[in-house]
Amino acid sequence: MSLIDTAAMYGGGGGAAEIVAEAIQGQHQGIFVVTKVCPYNASRTELPKACERSLKRLRIDAIDLYLLHWREPTPPLQETVDAFEKLRAAGKIKRWGVSNSDVDDMEDLLSLEHGRNCAANQVLYNL
Helix, strand or coil: CCEEECCCCHHHHHHHHHHHHHHHCCCHHHCEEEEEECHHHCCCCHHHHHHHHHHHHHCCCCECEEEECCCCCCCCHHHHHHHHHHHHHCCCECCEEEECCCHHHHHHHHCCCCHHHCCCEECCCCC
C-alpha cells in the first residue's frame, strides 16, 4: 500500500490521522498521504489552522493531497481555493482537490481563478 487516505473528522477529531502517523513513521517518502478538511474549516483563516493540525497529527512536513471534504455554501468556494493556493505556495501541501463534488460543483470550481489547479475530485464510489 502506498496511498493512505484519512480526514480530520475520522476517528473522533483526528484519531485516525494519529494512527496513520504511527504506521508511516520513518517511511513517508514512499507513502502518498491524502487528508481532508471539513467545510466549516475551509475559510481563509481556518484552513491554515486545520492544515497545521493535520500536519501535526500526521507528523509530516507536507500533505501530498489536501481535499475539501464536501462543499457547503459558506465559505465561498473561491475563498477556499485561495487558501489552498496559499498553503501550496508555502509548501504545506503539494496538491489540493475536492471530495464528493458533483458535476455542478466541479463546473463552479473550474470557472474560478486557480480552480483548474484542482488535482482531484475524490468521488463517492465504494461497495
